[in-house]
Amino acid sequence: MRDVFFVLSPHFMLLDLAGPAEVLQIAIEYGAPLRLHMVAAVPELVSSVGLSQHQLAPLPKPIPDGALVVLIGVQNSKDNLSLPAAQAIVSWLREHFDQRQNQLACICSGAMIAAQAGLLDGKHCTTHHELIARLRLAAPKALIEENRLFVEDGNIATSAGISAGIDLALHLVAREFGAMMAQNIARQMVVWLRRSGQDPQLSAWLLHRNHLHPVVHKAQDLLSQQGQNMKHRWTLAELAAAVHTTPRTLSRLFIQHTTLTPHDYQLSIRLALAQQLLANSALTIEEIAQEAGFGSARDFRRVWQQAHGKLPSDSRGHVLNPC
Structure with missing residues (x-):
């Protein structure tokens, strides 16, 4: 305490x-x-x-x-x-x-x-x-x-x-x-999570949360929950049904309030989780990809390279000098 x-x-x-x-x-x-x-x-x-x-x-x-x-x-x-x-x-x-x-x-x-x-x-x-x-x-x-x-x-x-x-x-x-x-x-307090431009960048779980729209927040909660939700490959229609709106409305609201599509937002969350897992050198890239919800190690490498550049590994698939 x-x-x-x-x-x-x-x-x-x-x-x-x-x-x-x-x-x-x-x-x-x-x-x-x-x-x-x-x-x-x-x-x-x-x-x-x-x-x-x-x-x-x-x-x-x-x-x-x-x-x-x-x-x-x-x-x-x-x-x-x-x-x-x-x-x-x-x-x-x-x-x-x-x-x-x-x-x-x-x-x-x-x-x-x-x-x-x-x-x-x-x-x-x-x-x-x-x-x-x-x-x-x-x-x-x-x-x-x-x-x-x-x-x-x-x-x-x-x-x-x-x-x-x-x-x-x-x-x-x-x-x-x-x-x-x-x-x-x-x-709950109806305030924004704010940082000044010179402060460290918000984590992916806080980034794009500076809005007050309840439907978008609920969708973000579903996409960012670790465990089975993180591994689940949400379709737009499935996510929209879960937050009780239409796919078209959810897509419009998501872009309006976060500047990202629901798909791109989930990718950012998965990349953030993968970056945390990379600190564990005991995990192979295949294991990291699975835990972070990517379809395959190849899919993970492709998305990672687009965001951060090439991800080096040894012959066993273990990450070298992670993050």
């Missing part, structure tokens, strides 16, 4: 807290082994919109191994982060945060707290665009990146303003518990 501590300061931004907290709470409902805590240096605080948060737990001392500490941004950070209840958090981080055992996520101006505690030195990071100049002054040794939704560097993750905290939380869920859980949470 992993502990997640949402650390609140005076006049904390309510959406900075509510967005990521809802993502992780829904993750718990999907089975993620997380335990959420609301903590602060004082037992009661008032949020940016005047809502009081009562019975806050004290800052944990020590911070449990493996815990995720989430620093929530505040309204008018220049003044409010100088208050005693905020500076107590800085002192607590300096004394108790273990870079080897703990993880840190900063939402919006929460990065300023981490900067004051010296946790961003040498780290790639970001924050709200209006705070970039102040963050440079607070953390001159940090590697600050502008115009990013979020940045992750080792055990430190930082996000831009407010709603970007949801993007960061979804990313953390995808990394720890899988892309399928993250996309299910995003759909």
